[in-house]
Amino acid sequence: MSEGGKSQSDNVFGIERLKTLIELMEQHNLAEIDLQQDAERISLKRGGVSVPAPAAALPAAPAPAGAAPAAAPAGDGPNIVTIKSPMVGTFYTKPNPESETFVKVGSMVSPDTVICIVEAMKVFNEIPAEVSGKVVAVLSENGQPVDFDKPLFKIDTSAS
Numbered sequence: 001m002s003e004g005g006k007s008q009s010d011n012v013f014g015i016e017r018l019k020t021l022i023e024l025m026e027q028h029n030l031a032e033i034d035l036q037q038d039a040e041r042i043s044l045k046r047g048g049v050s051v052p053a054p055a056a057a058l059p060a061a062p063a064p065a066g067a068a069p070a071a072a073p074a075g076d077g078p079n080i081v082t083i084k085s086p087m088v089g090t091f092y093t094k095p096n097p098e099s100e101t102f103v104k105v106g107s108m109v110s111p112d113t114v115i116c117i118v119e120a121m122k123v124f125n126e127i128p129a130e131v132s133g134k135v136v137a138v139l140s141e142n143g144q145p146v147d148f149d150k151p152l153f154k155i156d157t158s159a160s
Contacts, residue, residue, distance in 0.1 A: 018044075028087045028148060032123045079158035081131050082139075085146040089120035093142040101142075107135045108159070115153055118146060127152075134159035 021033055021044060033044045085091070093101040093116055103115045109129040117124050137154035140146055 018042075028120075030087060030120055030123070031125070033121050077156075079133075079156055080136065081133070081155045081157055082151045083115065083127070083129065083131075083153040083155060085118055085140075085148060085150045085152055086127065087118055087120050087125065088148050089118040089125070089146060091140045091142065091144050091146045091152065092117040092119060092124075093138070103129075103135050103138075103153075105135055105138060109133060109135060109155065129153075129155060131155050131157055133157040 021035075024030070025033060025044065031045065035042050035044075093103075095102070095117065102117075103109060103113070109115060110132050111128060111130050113129045114126045115129050115135070116127050118127055119125070133155040135153055136156045139151045139153060146152065
């Protein structure tokens with residue numbers, strides 16, 4: 001399938017490349033990928049199906065993007081939960097540049113409180129707290145790129 005001097009491996013629409021992209025979407029819980037090569041374009045979208053969380057995760061929350069809070073490092077105390085990025089993308093503390101931040105240090109949150117947005121492939125994913133408590137630290141800066149599992153917030157669950 002060589003067209004215009006491009007080999008199959010250079011073609012973003014090759015079946016092996018598409019399989020790889022689909023696997024990456026599943027691994028990183030991405031909802032959509034939109035690609036363009038020359039005049040050709042493809043958009044891959046996953047339905048509203050939530051990817052099951054690992055057995056060690058907290059009880060299911062109604063959030064498909066699911067930031068799975070993990071236990072904090074030993075020095076933070078037993079009631080501190082670290083909320084980590086569920087995907088690779090750009091971290092935003094507010095819904096748009098003119099708005100107030102979702103949360104700041106001292107804010108009280110509940111499991112369904114949106115605490116930030118992680119933008120991945122032009123899809124803005126609202127990230128819920130998934131725990132109740134008080135924000136004690138914001139660990140990333142607005143507009144900063146984040147990796148999967150990068151700590152974003154620390155929540156004191158004893159303050160709920």
